[in-house]
Amino acid sequence: MTVTGPIDATDLGFTLMHEHVLISASGLYSSYPALIGPDPEARAIATLRQAKAAGIDSMVDATTFDLGREPELLARVSAASGVHLVNVTGWWLDVPRFMWGVGVNQMAREFIRDIEQGFNGTAVRAGILKCAADFEGVTAPLETMARAVARAHVATGLPIMVHSYPTGQLARRQIAIFQEEGVDLTRVKIDHSNDTTDLEYLQWILDQGCWLGLDRYPGRLVSPTQRTNTLKALIDLGYGERLCPSHDCICLHIHNERADGTLPAHHDFALRNPDGYLYMERHVIPQLESMGVALATIRGLFVDNPRRFFSGD
Numbered sequence: 068m069t070v071t072g073p074i075d076a077t078d079l080g081f082t083l084m085h086e087h088v089l090i091s092a093s094g095l096y097s098s099y100p101a102l103i104g105p106d107p108e109a110r111a112i113a114t115l116r117q118a119k120a121a122g123i124d125s126m127v128d129a130t131t132f133d134l135g136r137e138p139e140l141l142a143r144v145s146a147a148s149g150v151h152l153v154n155v156t157g158w159w160l161d162v163p164r165f166m167w168g169v170g171v172n173q174m175a176r177e178f179i180r181d182i183e184q185g186f187n188g189t190a191v192r193a194g195i196l197k198c199a200a201d202f203e204g205v206t207a208p209l210e211t212m213a214r215a216v217a218r219a220h221v222a223t224g225l226p227i228m229v230h231s232y233p234t235g236q237l238a239r240r241q242i243a244i245f246q247e248e249g250v251d252l253t254r255v256k257i258d259h260s261n262d263t264t265d266l267e268y269l270q271w272i273l274d275q276g277c278w279l280g281l282d283r284y285p286g287r288l289v290s291p292t293q294r295t296n297t298l299k300a301l302i303d304l305g306y307g308e309r310l311c312p313s314h315d316c317i318c319l320h321i322h323n324e325r326a327d328g329t330l331p332a333h334h335d336f337a338l339r340n341p342d343g344y345l346y347m348e349r350h351v352i353p354q355l356e357s358m359g360v361a362l363a364t365i366r367g368l369f370v371d372n373p374r375r376f377f378s379g380d
């Protein structure tokens with residue numbers, strides 16, 4: 068299910084499995100649009116058209132409600148650019164007051180409505196589920212959301228992407244929760260897994276049946292070359308059919324005022340990755356080729372794996 072309607076998984080084409088058109092906060096885009104910089108919709112369309120021209124057919128947009136999801140903006144940007152966008156329901160890391168006390172089944176019902184009927188007030192439907200935890204561990208409110216996402220998965224069959232924290236080996240706890248909830252672990256992708264170089268831990272996740280999102284490029288703390296070395300090592304170990312490289316790139320984000328009071332033309336994330344969604348094609352794929360990875364294997368990472376992840380085949 069894309070933001071403009073259902074497509075066959077075979078029509079996804081070259082797919083980046085963890086990206087963002089817009090990241091802000093719930094309601095911010097409609098209430099304080101000036102914070103996102105000038106002409107955000109036109110900039111998003113231009114950026115995605117450039118991506119489409121470079122061969123990127125589809126992206127998973129991992130922006131949940133708490134990251135400021137704007138479903139109709141995504142639908143317009145997708146239609147104007149020709150890039151298929153699959154949007155998530157579920158929850159990222161923000162914990163507003165209501166989450167202390169809200170019930171698992173209550174939230175599962177809301178997520179199922181996003182999947183089956185559409186995000187409230189729109190006809191745009193979710194195509195994937197997401198939950199998250201980070202360095203603080205799976206706190207009580209985030210466990211509520213993880214279990215609600217798990218129950219929505221069991222009810223609808225949609226796959227799950229998981230914001231994780233590999234430095235703390237957090238997937239061990241997240242997978243245990245999924246097992247208690249009866250989740251099919253072959254429909255789960257543990258994201259941000261290339262924020263570590265710990266192959267023993269990453270193999271443990273893969274051996275549970277899960278997929279790995281190697282979805283931070285160029286990223287921080289771990290160098291891009293180390294990330295690609297990890298990707299190559301996992302391919303060599305025989306796991307190439309369950310790896311999904313992506314950027315976790317953000318097109319539209321808050322433009323922070325400078326000390327002199329002026330506003331920069333680009334937000335901080337764009338300054339760190341001027342190649343945006345094209346970093347993979349410009350830097351990672353050539354490096355994989357130079358390491359001796361076959362073109363068919365590389366194509367598998369971006370075409371066959373996304374198709375199989377969504378179809379469940």
Ligand SMILES: [Zn+2]
Pocket residue numbers: 085086087129315
């Ligand atoms: Zn992300």
